[in-house]
Amino acid sequence: MSTPTATRLHAADANVTVLSNTPSVTDWARRYFGSWWNAFEVPASSICEGPLVTADLDDKAYADLNALVTACPHDDVTYAKARLLLARDSTGTITGVSPEEGLAYRSEQLGGHVTIAGRTSEQLALATARIAREMIRAALLRDGWTLLHASAVVRDDQALLTFGSKGSGKTTTALLLASRGAQLLANDRVFVKVVGGELRVLPWPSAAAVGLGLLDALGLYDVVRERLQAGEQLHPTQHQDVTDALLAGRREPLWEPGGKREMKVQVFPDQFSTWFGMELATGGRAAALLFPRIDPSAVPAVVDGARTLGEDDFMSGTTEDRYPDHFGLAYGINGGGSDLARAAVADRLAGLPHHQVVLGHDVAANADFLAKLVSDL
Template sequence: MSITATRITAAPAAVTIISADRTVTDWASRYFGPWWGAASVDPATVCAGTVIAADVDLDAYMRLEEHVRARPHTSHIYAKAPALVATAADGTITAVAPGQQLAYLSEPATGRIKVAGADPLQVSLATARIARDAVRGQLLRDGWTVLHASAVVMGDRTWLAFGGKGAGKTTTALTLATRCGAHLLANDRVFARADAFGNVTVLPWPAAAAVGLGLLDGLGLYEKVTARLDAGESLHPTQDERVTAALCTGNLSPLWDGGRELKAQVFPDQFESWFGLTLATQGMATDLLFPQIAAGAEPSVHDTSPSLGDSDFMQGATEDRYPDILGLARGVTAGGNADARDHVRGLLRLLPHHAFTLGHDHDRAADFLTKLAAA
């Protein structure tokens, strides 16, 4: 069985994934390729830096599970599943998620990580998640921070849309990308770093994008989705089955599970291949947007002075649902370096701020945002 390797790069950060199962490296290439660099490399050349060895190997998983259970360990919720974690005296971390039949062996001091599991899809998902968090750790140590924002690039301008859940970040970014000719940089968060010239550079955060059913329909994307589904393709496997059923039956009313809206989960590359959008790989922040969505509202500018708050920075050591059980942050404090974060905050405060309300009429929203972009 041949070994394949994919190297992922973002600014100065790099992680290499090697596996005897091509599903794993192909998944990483697809997932990271549109926004970060993802390229096949000769496995024989992989000798330095952070390396993730991923195996679809039930026996290897069982050996690691036995190792954890035989030693003192702690319990965590990791990727929405119970996980057991044991740490050796030399700092080596072994973790298992029995419900997913996934095991991890991490050597934070060397950057070597092993992933083993029974199912190729689960191993692929886990490996991509760990690779992203390993890149995140490297970027945070290099002075980057993470903003809770959507972003688009329009010519020489990069617009960042801020707000809590439901504020309209995704609606604003996708309307600009589908109707106003912008290049999509990020759906929900971006890496940001201040440079020596007083600019803030932003990079994408690759992730499956959560898009509401009503927004898909309003932006004219629903028929493109159903055509792909009818052809046998699929959206991201983390998508709730109720969303898949609704898409297949044409029921585009918002779906709720308690107080959480269930949304379609779009692969990064599907923005290009399914929706015909273009993706930006970096930008330099020029404008801050603070949208609000109100049913029946006429698009309008607010006469207010919005400002960034702590909630506009993702301040976990790793992405929210994934506590750093494997030591990938390697000493980085929550949210990265506080001075770097404050520097970014101070520079962003100097940029033009635009607060506005959008309704559910996406044609009017597109006209409004087009005029705002030209102003």
């Protein structure tokens, strides 16, 4: 048995420790969270209290938990797009088994300690990162933070938040600004809280989904292809068809069957800096809101409009359908924060400058326009 290793994650006042007999699991946590949250190795012997994820490669523990769940009444639910068998006992302990992934979970102490037994190191590392992030999120939400559906960049501690539905240009805006010297804080969502009269912003670490067409337009396609050809890897949640397209040099968008959802490149957080040369931000102060739309024939400009924040701009339990709180981590708090916290954030955001913009298909013109807009904040 390997000597256990430990990684501690910090975001604002929230923390969680990951402990594992498999070094690749704690290494993964440091890599995945270290760019945006504070993640560092700690002595395993020093762990005595606080939120904890214990994650081990252990076929016997997996088999025992699987037998326990299937032998008693349980629910058949979905978690992270996989089937999950879920049971609860009279003490509040929650046990779950994902047969497809070879994972078993046990959540105790009201979600303060989650044990994961895995059969493969990659699935174990992925599951551990998900649970650790959900524990941090739960702690932040309990501490008054809320979660917005927005991309964000930071310059001189001032954060520009970009809102919009799928295809509106949130990711495009963030990456264009990051390519012009702004620090990338978030691709799709951010934590926000009113602190000392300011609206503070924290990142939500995740793999960023970037379409092949956008990657090409940004001049990053060849970088990714060369890295893959050299044997480096993107995030394992990326569909193999996307990897095959990159290796073959195909640049046209790929779509899931039915054509409703584009299959995208899945970029690790640290690859924005190591592959693309973009700096990452660990926080900032909300300074302005941006509402873009894409018009292929347009010249980039500020346009008139009455777009304001709506319910869809806040994350909620219904928008967190991939990772519902099956393990009792959030104590019943809405997936986007309490009503009081959401109201305080909405009120503060309403007083910030709002800019509605149109972006065309001239990438350089878009980048110049957005960089000027941010510099004038």
